[in-house]
Amino acid sequence: MSEVYVEEVCKQYREVQALDNITCTFEDGQLTVLVGPSGCGKTTLLRTIAGLIEPTSGAIYIGKRRVDGVPPWERNIAMVFQSYALYPHMTVFKNIAFPLEATRTPKDEIKRRVVETARILQIENLLDRKPRELSGGQMQRVALGRAIVRKPEVFLMDEPLSNLDAKLRVVMRAELKHLQTQLGVTTIYVTHDQAEAMTLADKLIVMNAGRIQQIGRPEELYRHPRNIFVAGFIGSPPMNFIEVQYDPTARALVGTGFQYPLGPRWLDLLRNRPAGTLILGIRPESIQVSNTPSPGVVPASVYVMEQLGREILLDVKIGPQTLRAFVPADTRLQMGQDVWLQFHEDALYLFDPETEVSLSWKE
Amino acid sequence: MKARSIFRMILAGLLILAVLTACAPATPQVVEKVVEKPVVQTVVVTKEVPVEKKVVETVVVPEKRTQLSFAGHQYFNMSFGPAPAPLEYMRQVVAEKYPNIDIQLIMQPLDANKWHDNLTTYWMAKDPTVDLLYVVGYWITEFAEAGWLMPLDDKVDPALLAKYDPAYLDIFRHNGKLVALGPAWGGIGGLYYRKDLLEKYGLKPPETYDDIIAACDTIRKDNPDLGCWDWPAMRNVVLVNRWSEFLHGFGGTYFNKDGTCAMNSPEAVNALEFMTMLFKKGYTPQEALSWKEEDANVRFVSGQTIFFTGRQDLLFWIDDPAKSKIVGKWGFIPNPAQPGGRHAGFPEFWAFAVSAYSDNPEEALKVLELWGSLPTMKNFNLAWGPIQGHSDVYTDPDVLKANPNLPLIEEIAKTAIPPLPSANYGEITDLLQAQIHSALSGQISPKQALDDACAAIDVIEKGP
Amino acid sequence: MAVLFIIPALIFVTLFMYYPIVQTFIYSFFSLHRTADWLNAQFVGLQNYIAVMKSEAFRGAFGFTLYYTVMTVAFELAIGLGMAIATFSVHPRLRGILRAVLVVPWAIPPIVSAMLWRWLFHADAGIFGYLLMATGLVSRPPAFLTDPTLAVHSIIVASVWKNASMMGILLLAGLASIPQDIYDAAKVDGARTWFRFRRVTLPLLLPTILVTVLFRSLWALRMFEESYGLTGGGPGTTTDTLSTFAYKYFFTYARFGVGSAYAMVIFLMVVMVAIVYVNRVKGNLRFKE
């Protein structure tokens, strides 16, 4: 078990910069999730760590050992693929035994360890079957078995659950987390699903367009997103963004049809800023909607209502811009009806429109 | 479901068998035909119309037309001398005399074996596809015996027949009946030698086989890299042609008077033993056993060998400095013969015949007569070279001018021997090819080869 | 039921495909020379088959054809596999070019390639003879086409050259159909190159190999052009092939009775080879579905 350290890694395909100067640490024994939209370079980074892709530049360490240039079969890692990549011509037993046979483990030990692994994953009754005789969930377990049987230094998992149906995915997610905690092996887990990332991760690395956007614990990223991208990516439904004008003399943010007076915390943060455009961010769950106007509220009109059962997800319009907010399930509202929105100052985020960085962000 | 799985099994079985059927040999129904499009006869009339514009009208001649198909090879579309390609000329003379007859070429492969097989396949199916055909002398017995060729004696103009050399016509007779008119072109085997070398060593052109060996021994003493005697000995039809020249040169024959095989007579065994010796002692290179005619031709004209046995058509280009290194340094004489044997040249004489299954025998005969007449025969000579059966060809001034070697060829043509006279020519020569080649490559003794061959040939001819 | 609608087509296909076999089977019991009219011919029972069995030439051709088939298919498989793997392991952009180069020998018509090889084996002008002379191994060019042993192997070499590339192309397609993830999985599982090839690539390629070998063997058993073009069956009868027999008896000799017996015997042998083979490998053809 060891920590994985990636230092200034770049990967250039002909036109695409798939990895742009990636530096990060995957702590020993922790489950780190690489998350980002599809095409952002997660798989590339994972495969670079596995040795299946050689980086254009940079260094990779597993434990104390520098491994770039070392072929994958000498890196002592295990990988779970989205397609499971089981060997179709081998039985489940043989599939799980394969990494041990490849590393010349004695026969009786292979048997012992395969059976033990199968027991952990509750697939002892499947050992004689061929992959084509298994269900998706069973194949998933076999793939896991093949990964853990070797006791590798690092687990690499590339969207391992995305071929499962939604229900099974949730079950397997929990089992996976449990298994990882139990084994305590450094795990790098790739997913594009932020909810999955939030539930699994000890630590999250958010990527976009080949770059790391932010690294942190799930609740850190939720509370203190570094920039618009992370703020919009983490959380569901995503954070609302409205373009506003900062008016230092009025000490307020001015939007279409509303003026939002700023409190002392924000005025302090904006002290040196001239008048100009800012991006205001507010999470749907932080907006309070009321039927009656009161001072400091933002007028809006109901556009769409989505009954979710526990609550209603509301789309409201402020001028041309749309915001989403939650109201209790029994709220009586009509389409087109006027409502007033209240943002709590503490739940507010402000971003620089040029750099997209949060104004409250501190390194 | 049960029915479904049975159905699947049937399908799978069908599929497997389909693959296997592909492995079974073809049955005789399948014949490849390359049919050349007939020339559409159109008359173009150009009228002067007063309104300054020319109008071209195309009028298709409406009369009933007869299509005659002719089985020949691609050379009919080629000329190698100062005359149009034969087919072009043949169509021209027909169009002039019989404007209602169209000639269509049914293209045959250059490989005479395959050509033979095509023809027999048509006829066995009584297929009237072919009206007129070009046949080689050694097919005659087989085709005539089977009744596939129309007898010509009382149908062709006697005056025309009288123009033909009777010795040549004999090659196209079966049981006294003429079944083909020709040759329109012919090849005959003779001995080429290096006149310059023989003269240098004061040697006369060889008369006997022993003379050749002696000449080689003398000349090669100073020129060890020079070949002695090259001839094509690959296992194919030509091998039997060359072999029959040796057979007759040593005094052998094909059959005894009673029709039994004579090809294992002491003379015949001597002949084959001599041939085998040529390879064993290096007078003929062992590689010649894989040589076709063109391989051996090239060796002689590039000056690598002293003697060469081949057909007279090499004369067409032997003095062409672009292709030959021995311009003016060669001689061409009849094949040698040991005392008691005869100088023998194997004739590959090609003639015109009419198929017994033709739908238009009258028209076909008319065309055959036309093609057998002097103008067409002369055109053959000028386009392809000799040999023609029509005697007037040899006195024609154009021909004499274009063929300075004609007297040489006439001399050799006199040594023509009849091909093996059997209705089973194909089968017997095939057997001989294998036996002779086995002996020449040293796999069995010559006597054994010929004894086995004769035993088998007697069975083929007479039945077990 | 759907099956009913297919029955007419099935009958048609059956007749169309099997008519020649049935006809050949019938012919083989009659004495037919220069005629195919078996209704008026003499029934001779098994005599034609006895003639086939007694024929020494046939046994010789059988031996050669079998040896030729085993040798060519074995070498073609080995070389084809090598070519496929080499092609597969280069960059995808190069792969296209390499594949095009691979097809060339196979795209050459058999008769043309026979001419080409006659030239290469030629004693005076042939490159092989020249090279052997240049190395000083021999004092004169070997008789590639006229020495019995050399002739057999020269034909095999020419065939391997021509067909290995076809094998290569088919195996390449087989290789390409194995998902990349599986190779990658084997790599991270710690398998080195040879172990990966033996335990993953080869078994996954096995169905392709088996089918390719079957088709190529059936094809090789029908070999004709290579022999005909290079040696004419010589020296003597050393390189006569099975398929020339039926052909000669049918077309050159016009002996349809005996010819049919030859055809039937060859046909049955090929069927047997195919059945035995398919039975043997059945288990290996199934894991993919």
Ligand SMILES: Nc1ncnc2c1ncn2[C@@H]1O[C@H](COP(=O)(O)OP(=O)(O)O)[C@@H](O)[C@H]1O
């Ligand atoms: N072999 C390749 N050649 C060229 N571009 C590639 C290759 N592999 C990936 N890319 C590009 O690199 C970027 C990152 O890909 P990837 O790592 O697979 O994304 P993710 O796994 O985050 O969806 C994408 O733009 C993709 O198109």
Ligand SMILES: [Mg+2]
């Ligand atoms: Mg990916």
